[in-house]
Structure formats: structure tokens, C-alpha cells
Amino acid sequence: MTQQWSPETVSADTTTSPTGAEITTTECRGCGAMVSGLNGRYACGVCGWVNDWSEGHTELPRAEDDPDYPGRH
Numbered sequence: 493m494t495q496q497w498s499p500e501t502v503s504a505d506t507t508t509s510p511t512g513a514e515i516t517t518t519e520c521r522g523c524g525a526m527v528s529g530l531n532g533r534y535a536c537g538v539c540g541w542v543n544d545w546s547e548g549h550t551e552l553p554r555a556e557d558d559p560d561y562p563g564r565h
């Protein structure tokens with residue numbers, strides 16, 4: 493099954509949103525479909541492949557950064 497993208501969604505490989513999150517595109521390692529993601533994080537809608545969280549371009553927030561972190565005093 494091939495995934496067809498409408499032309500307006502593939503106008504650029506890389507765009508930067510107003511929030512600074514970088515929209516990137518890669519080839520799915522599971523089925524080869526083009527997958528768009530944010531800051532290097534990808535999830536394929538065709539086969540369900542996701543890349544590892546550590547491959548993202550940005551640091552993930554720590555539990556301590558969560559305002560609801562139960563260990564906060």
C-alpha cells in the first residue's frame with residue numbers, strides 16, 4: 493500500500509513553526525513510507541513504527557520539571 497500525500501503537505505522538507513518546534517520528515521524504517529515528525533520524533537501511521545525517544549532533537553523534560561511532580565517539596 494502506498495501513501496499518497498497531498499502536494500500542500502510536502503511543500504518543504506523542513507519548516508519551523510511559530511513555537512520553534514521543527515517539523516522534519518524521514519523514511520519509515522518499518523515500511524519505507526515518508527513520515528513527518530516534530531524535533532526528530534516520528535510515528536508512522538501506516539505500520540505503527542515509532543523511533544526511539546532518545547533520537548529526538550530536544551531534551552525531554554524530567555519528572556522534576558513537571559509542576560505536579562510528587563517529590564517536589
Ligand SMILES: [Zn+2]
Binds near residue numbers: 521524537
Ligand atoms: Zn511505516
